Amino acid sequence: MAINPLVHWRQSLLAITLVLFASLAQATIEAMEFRDEGLRERYQHLAFILRCPKCQNQNIIDSDAPIAADLRKQVHRLLHEGYPDDQIIDFMVARYGNFVLYEPPVNSLTYLLWYGPAVLVVIGAIVVILLLRGRKNSTGKQESDISEADRERLNNLLKDKRN
């Protein structure tokens, strides 16, 4: 039996499309119920600032990793048990370290990280100022070095050239 190539092609396309949508649906749907809107908002904030321990460049709200799902569930549970945000964050830090925070805390280990760029800008500015001042000083000096007679001569030379 001859297969109509167009039908065959259409069927494949349909199959591929279905497969793609299946994985998409699986990735995004996660049923979570909240007692009230306030908790939902806090949940979303916390899941946004907490980083997935398995995947360095995703927060737990974005990540499909099983560990991220576990942490989301844990945040959800702690919220409904009535813990305030900072205690939930402490809970995560106690287990996963500061790695779990997208924004590292300011402490003696991270001073360089937090203030290093500002220090570099200041150093750069100082260098630029010193260089500019140096240049101004040197040009100023050259002007005063020329005597009146020399200036007269220079002007004459320039005038000659122009004529």
Add this chain to the structure above:
Amino acid sequence: MKRRLILFIPLIVALVLGLFLWQGLKLDPRELPSALIGKPFPEFTLSTVQDKNAQMTQDALKGQVSLVNVWATWCVSCRQEHPELVRIAKETGIPVFGLNYKDTRPEAIRWLDEYLDPYQFSLFDADGRVGLDLGVYGAPETYILDKDGIIRYRFVGVIDRNIWLNELLPEVNKWR
């Protein structure tokens, strides 16, 4: 002369920065230091894979320097690691405790029957609560506990001969 030296400041800054960044290239961004080093093993009450009526607590891990290995039947790397754990348990006599992480009991029992059981017992942590308290983010993970049940070292990944001899065994000996 002094002004000349000032001109070198940006170069020096760039070199120092470059050195730091160059060193940074060698760091593993996936390496996650355990927050629990020097702290006691988290409290728990769990059954074991073999005995669903057992009530194990963190006290069962105390007594001597031991290894706690986080494993699961869905974890492909765990199978790769398994023979080395069997060998360590048999040849060194260091107690190895299992933490069966987010698994099902029948599958875990089948695994232990099939690939030999290096564990004194395997705690059955089906919902991963203890794993979460421990800061587990992927199996296999192995922890070194001292005789008081304090976590002294954490290794993430597959233990092989080389890693055991050069990384973990020296650490075990340090606390024995």
